[in-house]
Amino acid sequence: MTSLIRSLVVLLFTCSYAFADAPASFSAAKAVAKQRIFFDQLAVDQGDLYCGCRWDWVGRSGGRVDARSCGYETRAQQTRAERIEWEHIVPAWVFGHQRQCWQNGGRANCVANDALFRVMEADLFNLYPAVGEVNGDRSNYQYAMVGGAPVQYGACMSKVDFRARSAEPRDEVKGLVARVHFYMYDRYGLTMARQQQQLLMAWDRQYPVTDWEREWSDRTARVMGHENPFVTGAAVWTRGYKPSRAGLMLSNPGTASVATVSDGAIIGNRNSRVYHLPEGCPSYGSVAARNQVHFQTEAAAQAAGFRKAGNCRD
Incomplete structure (x- = not known):
């Protein structure tokens, strides 16, 4: 009975946020992730990304790690070891x-002047709770197989090789981190090194x-307005994979400009629940970036509850 009640609570809670606005900043994304994705005991029971630790939520978006779990x-870093980041x-x-913005002034410049960077930074498919110390140790290192590393975090099986600037997550999440990489590189047209692709494809198959x-992923999709196709099975990353670039947009920094996405993408307006085709729909380029939801097919748009704009020409 307890399990049934929990399932009903999760269903009611997540459905109440179906097709909610995606967060516009990293700060907002952390709060949204806590409130709408990792809000319940089911999520906490899975443990954090790197060590499988449970936690108690504290404040707007933080948490206190239960190290005994x-x-x-x-x-080395006691304060960060005690908190969820x-x-x-x-x-x-x-x-x-x-992004050019990074070359011109680093992350702060990107946050201030690059709308696409802010979208990527706030993408909920790429955010996961982690023990702060391991999060800090991993830094910006690429994932790799770390051989011969000594035990660093007790029973936590994730490893960081500081000399080689690489990190290996625990086995339980290797498939997950691979499919997140595929999603980000596909959606935003990023370039991935061949060696990294080979490793992540192996993890995807093995886990x-x-x-x-x-x-x-389903909870995240309800907030973001689109799925991770590498989780649902709609896409499979292979050697030589050509990214869809569905999340790309060109904006004028500092303005609420209209986004332009790659050819073939269907744009839905999350407010009106109307979608526009790249050809035959006069309003295709007039949907504000903050209101856009992207679909690859009309069937996907209709399944999400959208209808074709009335001024589209067949």
């Missing part, structure tokens, strides 16, 4: 370095989607 032992699975440093990953 996962056998965690502090390596939000990890960008694909680091902001990685996608930021592929298939779990029930929790599917639930987490």
